Amino acid sequence: xxxxxxxxxxxxxxxxxxxxxxxxxxxxxxxxxxxxxxxxxxxxxxxxxxxxxxxxxxxxxxxxxxxxxxxxxxxxxxxxxxxxxxxxxxxxxxxxxxxxxxxxxxxxxxxxxxxxxxxxxxxxxxxxxxxxxxxxxxxxxxxxxxxxxxxxxxxxxxxxxxxxxxxxxxxxxxxxxxxxxxxxxxxxxxxxxxxxxxxxxxxxxxxxxxxxxxxxxxxxxxxxxxxxxxxxxxxxxxxxxxxxxxxxxxxxxxxxxxxxxxxxxxxxxxxxxxxxxxxxxxxxxxxxxxxxxxxxxxxxxxxxxxxxxxxxxxxxxxxxxxxxxxxxxxxxxxxxxxxxxxxxxxxxxxxxxxxxxxxxxxx
Amino acid sequence: xxxxxxxxxxxxxxxxxxxxxxxxxxxxxxxxxxxxxxxxxxxxxxxxxxxxxxxxxxxxxxxxxxxxxxxxxxxxxxxxxxxxxxxxxxxxxxxxxxxxxxxxxxxxxxxxxxxxxxxxxxxxxxxxxxxxxxxxxxxxxxxxxxxxxxxxxxxxxxxxxxxxxxxxxxxxxxxxxxxxxxxxxxxxxxxxxxxxxxxxxxxxxxxxxxxxxxxxxxxxxxxxxxxxxxxxxxxxxxxxxxxxxxxxxxxxxxxxxxxxxxxxxxxxxxxxxxxxxxxxxxxxxxxxxxxxxxxxxxxxxxxxxxxxxxxxxxxxxxxxxxxxxxxxxxxxxxxxxxxxxxxxxxxxxxxxxxxxxxxxxxx
Numbered sequence: 240x241x242x243x244x245x246x247x248x249x250x251x252x253x254x255x256x257x258x259x260x261x262x263x264x265x266x267x268x269x270x271x272x273x274x275x276x277x278x279x280x281x282x283x284x285x286x287x288x289x290x291x292x293x294x295x296x297x298x299x300x301x302x303x304x305x306x307x308x309x310x311x312x313x314x315x316x317x318x319x320x321x322x323x324x325x326x327x328x329x330x331x332x333x334x335x336x337x338x339x340x341x342x343x344x345x346x347x348x349x350x351x352x353x354x355x356x357x358x359x360x361x362x363x364x365x366x367x368x369x370x371x372x373x374x375x376x377x378x379x380x381x382x383x384x385x386x387x388x389x390x391x392x393x394x395x396x397x398x399x400x401x402x403x404x405x406x407x408x409x410x411x412x413x414x415x416x417x418x419x420x421x422x423x424x425x426x427x428x429x430x431x432x433x434x435x436x437x438x439x440x441x442x443x444x445x446x447x448x449x450x451x452x453x454x455x456x457x458x459x460x461x462x463x464x465x466x467x468x469x470x471x472x473x474x475x476x477x478x479x480x481x482x483x484x485x486x487x488x489x490x491x492x493x494x495x496x497x498x499x500x501x502x503x504x505x506x507x508x509x510x511x512x513x514x515x516x517x518x519x520x521x522x523x524x525x526x527x528x529x530x531x532x533x534x535x536x537x538x539x540x541x542x543x544x545x546x547x548x549x550x551x552x553x554x555x556x557x558x559x560x561x562x563x564x565x566x567x568x569x570x571x572x573x574x575x576x577x578x579x580x581x582x583x584x585x586x587x588x589x590x591x592x593x594x595x596x597x598x599x600x601x602x
Numbered sequence: 603x604x605x606x607x608x609x610x611x612x613x614x615x616x617x618x619x620x621x622x623x624x625x626x627x628x629x630x631x632x633x634x635x636x637x638x639x640x641x642x643x644x645x646x647x648x649x650x651x652x653x654x655x656x657x658x659x660x661x662x663x664x665x666x667x668x669x670x671x672x673x674x675x676x677x678x679x680x681x682x683x684x685x686x687x688x689x690x691x692x693x694x695x696x697x698x699x700x701x702x703x704x705x706x707x708x709x710x711x712x713x714x715x716x717x718x719x720x721x722x723x724x725x726x727x728x729x730x731x732x733x734x735x736x737x738x739x740x741x742x743x744x745x746x747x748x749x750x751x752x753x754x755x756x757x758x759x760x761x762x763x764x765x766x767x768x769x770x771x772x773x774x775x776x777x778x779x780x781x782x783x784x785x786x787x788x789x790x791x792x793x794x795x796x797x798x799x800x801x802x803x804x805x806x807x808x809x810x811x812x813x814x815x816x817x818x819x820x821x822x823x824x825x826x827x828x829x830x831x832x833x834x835x836x837x838x839x840x841x842x843x844x845x846x847x848x849x850x851x852x853x854x855x856x857x858x859x860x861x862x863x864x865x866x867x868x869x870x871x872x873x874x875x876x877x878x879x880x881x882x883x884x885x886x887x888x889x890x891x892x893x894x895x896x897x898x899x900x901x902x903x904x905x906x907x908x909x910x911x912x913x914x915x916x917x918x919x920x921x922x923x924x925x926x927x928x929x930x931x932x933x934x935x936x937x938x939x940x941x942x943x944x945x946x947x948x949x950x951x952x953x954x955x956x957x958x959x960x961x962x963x964x965x
Contacts (some may be wrong), residue, residue, distance in 0.1 A: 260623060271793070274907060275921050293805050293895055311891075323915065326712075349689075351721040354712035367716050422785045429790075429826065430634070463792065516923050532656055546639060547871075552686065 240246050244371040245346065253338060253346040253371070254279050258353055262541035263348070264465065270302035277333060279302065281340060288373040289313065289332070308336075328505030330358045337363065349371075370509040377538060377546050378559040384583055384592075387539060387561055391581055393426045393591040394458055394471045398595060400476070401456070405601050406448040413454065428460035432472075439575040442533055442567060446546035455577055459543045468543040470563045471577035471593045476600045486568045487576040489521035491597045493566040494578050495512055497535060497549075501582060502590040503558040507549040510556075511535040514566045527569050537562040539581050561592070562582040608645040608709065616709040616734070617642050617698060619718055625904035626711070626735040626831060633665035636913040640696060641667065644703060651674065652695070671699075693721045695850060711735075740901060740909050742920040747946055747955075749830035750902060750924055754944055754955040756789045757821055757834045761958060763836070764819070768964050773798055773809035776817065784823050791823035795835075802938040805896055815843040818940055822906045831906040833926045834956045835942030839963045849931045850939040852884035854960045857931040857941050860912075861899060864945060866921040866950040870912040873919075874898040877929045892933050899926040901942050923947040924955070948964060 245253060253276040257264035259271045266494030268278050268288055276294075280286040288304040292311045293580045299307050310316070310329075312334060318328035333355070337345065342580030345363040347356050348370035358364055379387070397420045407413035410433040418428045446454070457472040474487050493514045500510050514535045515525070525531045534550035539561050547554045549562060556562070562584065578597055582589040608616060612925035618641040622634045631651055639788075641659075643649040651667040652655050655674040662670050673679070676699060681691035696718070700708065708726040710719050711733035722728055742750065760783045770776035773796040781791045797809030797818045809817070820835040837850050856877045863873050877898045878888070888894045897913035900923050910917045912925060919925070925947065931942030941960055945952040 256902055273793070292891060296804055297806055320914070325911075325915070347716055349717035350715045352713045353710055353716050356719070357730055358714040367720055418780075419786055427790070427792075430636070441659055443660055528655060548688075551683070552688070 240359040240375060241280045241286075241371060242282050245280075248346055248366055248368065249346075249568065250282070250344040250366065251342045251344045252279055253348070253352070253368075253596070254333070254355075254359070255348060255370075255372070256336070256351060259348070259466070262376065262545070263350075266372050266376055266541060268302050268304050270298055270304070271466075275478050279336070279340075281524055284522070285340075286431070286530050289336070294441050308592075326354065330355065334358070334362050346371075373546065378557060379540060379583070380543055380559075382541065383467065384559075384561065385579065386462065387464045387469050387583075388592050389465070390426060390460060390462050390467055390469040393421060393424055393460065393462075393504040394469055394593060395595055396424070396471065397421050398456070398458070398471070402599055405475075405477075406422055407450060407454075409431075409449055410454070411448075412451065413456075414446070417456075417458060421458075425463050427463055428458050431459075432457035434575070437571060437574050440529075440569045440571045440573070442569060442575060442577065444568045446464060450477055452476065452478045453483050453574065453576070455575055457577065457579065461543070466541055468539050468541070469524050469581045469592060470539050470543055470579060470596070471581060472565060472567075472577045473595065473597070474576040474578065476602065477599075478602050482573050483576055484522065485521075486570075486573070487578070487598075489523050490566040490568055490578050491577055492521065493517035494564055494580070494597075497564045497566070498580075498582065498589060498591070500558060501562070501564070501583060501584055503556070503586045505556050507535075507547055508552060510564075511549050511551060517566065523568050526545050530568060531566060532569055533565075533567065536563055536565050536579075558586050559583050603738060604643045604649075604734060605645055605647050607757065608643075610729065611709055613645070613704045613707040613709045613727055614728065615644050615703060616711070616731075617640055617696070617700070617714070617718075617722070618711060618773055619714060619731075622829070624713075624906065625739065626713075626733045629739055629904060631665050631667050633661055633667070634829075636813035642699070642703075648703075650699070652699070659671055665775055673814075684785075693718065697721070697725050711732075719832075721929075734925050735821060736909065739903055741920060742903060742924050742946070745923075746830065746903065747922075747924065748834050748945075749825065749828045750944065751828055751955050752828070753789060753825050753832040754834070755825060756784060756787055756823065756825075757832055757956060758958055760784050761819070761834070761836065762820070764785070765962055765964070768815060768838075768840075770796075770817075773817070774811075776813065776819075777809065780819075780821060784821075788826050789823035790826055791821050794822075795820035795939070800934060800937050803932045803934045803936070805932060805938060805940065811842055813842045815839065816846050816937065816939070820940065820942065824906070829904055831902050831904070832905055832944045832955060833902050833942060834930075834944060834958070835928060835930075835940045836958065836960070836962055837939040838942065839961075841965050845936050846939055848884075849886065849933075849936070850941070850961075851887050852881055853929040853931055853939055853941050855884065856944070857960075859929045860929070861943075861945065861952060861954070864919060864925070864927070864947055866910065866919070866947060866949045868919050870898075870910060870917040870919055871915060874912050874914060881929065881931065883911075886931050893931060894929075895932055896930065898927055901925050919947050920948050921949050 259265040434452040459470040536549035538545040565579030569575040799814040824831040899912035928942030932938040
């Protein structure tokens with residue numbers, strides 16, 4: 240796939256620089272690293288990962304890259320002593336290895352740090368491109384879907400437990416319990432939203448203080464093993480509140496409409512429009528930053544927010560994409576509600592990876 | 603400080619783009635965000651953070667930036683509809699806001715994504731600079747030291763608990779217990795090293811399988827509240843092993859030598875050399891990728907590895923820097939040992955933030 244991309248751009252190599260916290264870098268290398276490394280792939284199908292000496296053995300065992308070379312192999316220590324500057328020495332190594340591969344034209348992904356691009360430009364013809372790995376990542380393989388399903392199942396176990404044992408008095412206590420439960424099973428959830436009262440009208444408010452009538456629970460952990468995310472929201476009603484429940488009925492209805500439309504070939508823009516129309520038909524207007532103030536959904540994978548978006552923009556949804564469907568309504572005088580599932584786009588519909596009851600009344 | 607930096611470079615503005623997983627971006631804005639945002643600071647002391655509409659209120663509450671503007675305020679939605687491309691629309695917004703500020707010369711930090719730099723270059727004189735916030739970050743304020751001390755104290759409580767209740771049979775079980783204990787207190791440790799046997803000769807091997815004679819426990823959590831790290835290693839002896847204990851005595855001795863030297867004004871290179879000399883004087887050679895195969899230490903703060911490095915390179919250590927001191931010895935036929943503390947450089951010495959007994963014999 241990458242060789243084909245290079246041919247299309249008449250380029251000899253593509254170069255990536257990052258750590259495994261960069262989803263494209265991890266996808267390309269399958270190597271977990273905190274410190275940023277460089278990966279180079281060539282038009283002849285060759286690829287190479289450049290690592291510090293002491294990571295070499297681990298990289299040989301764990302990464303999917305064919306050739307692992309260490310900085311020592313490349314004479315980095317001598318360059319460092321000569322130049323007295325780690326960045327300069329590193330850049331000289333990169334230029335040398337590309338020259339050795341007879342690179343003429345080099346592809347640089349958009350997110351490449353500028354200091355590397357500016358140096359490489361001096362030595363090679365460069366073209367800045369959208370990272371081809373981010374394009375590959377949009378359609379999930381069945382093994383990737385299974386990883387997202389695994390994280391989804393962890394969410395479902397945890398939410399089931401939280402609902403059955405609901406005795407949380409504060410947003411902070413609820414968040415801590417849920418995140419600890421997930422962590423104990425090997426999943427990292429940060430900034431889990433447990434928001435309540437009027438402040439839940441801010442969709443990104445994570446919530447604090449005493450739980451009032453309702454809680455918007457939005458949890459999006461990643462597996463600490465395979466690093467894939469899933470994303471899930473339910474609005475829990477702790478005490479009766481007719482106004483919030485009316486709003487929630489509308490978002491569940493809008494979500495069902497969206498889920499019924501999602502299938503291979505549908506335009507994401509039409510799904511987003513259907514959500515807006517359904518909320519409007521329930522009498523909920525969007526204006527002056529209130530109402531349905533975000534998009535309908537986003538891709539989920541090695542990042543919790545990735546392509547494709549389900550928004551105003553036209554994007555064809557294709558089978559194998561994994562997206563969230565998450566309508567919400569937010570009014571500062573009342574509060575916010577949201578429902579969200581992570582789904583796989585299939586040929587004739589979609590498969591919900593996070594099936595869980597929509598209406599959860601705890602009173 | 604930033605205004606002064608801009609004056610020195612005869613520039614009008616500096617522009618940063620990132621999320622709070624970028625330490626410089628978080629340091630500059632004190633705003634926690636998953637999605638990348640743009641921050642612009644001007645020579646007149648003005649600064650501005652550009653956020654999505656729904657983050658505006660939270661940014662006004664939480665960030666330290668004076669002026670918060672939303673993408674909607676800047677006409678992003680109209681641009682997006684007009685251009686049909688989120689990145690292009692975003693870049694047009696950035697160019698417009700800089701032009702409105704009458705920018706002529708713009709500073710771009712080295713790590714800025716290339717696609718942004720290339721666009722800005724078309725409209726302004728640009729200079730690529732080392733991020734001035736990364737320079738500011740090297741010297742910690744007393745409040746930053748207190749945050750690193752807080753994380754250090756969490757490590758000490760956790761290690762004390764692990765040592766007192768040591769009944770771990772496997773590396774995985776020990777790692778899970780320690781990480782869960784830390785997480786329950788609000789600290790995130792990932793890839794905690796609990797390595798044993800000969801595979802501990804690879805300093806980055808996190809460890810697997812049954813615990814043999816010893817465990818190298820290297821734990822480096824960050825606070826989920828204030829985001830500051832600390833870094834700590836002890837080699838625990840589970841059963842007697844004279845060879846490993848001999849090696850450990852040498853690294854403890856080398857560490858004590860280094861700690862006795864660290865103070866305001868010392869050259870890090872000399873500290874590193876003293877560690878090498880001490881290990882040599884104990885008869886432990888470094889050659890062919892075995893022995894003391896890494897540097898003596900690194901800065902700790904919002905990143906677990908940051909400036910300064912204590913290595914072959916000449917760097918003056920200054921009061922307020924926080925660094926690790928972590929000699930180790932690694933021989934593939936025996937295994938590895940390491941001791942590590944996080945310390946603050948003071949005027950006349952250093953303060954160890956992670957005081958804990960060095961020799962831990964569990965047999």
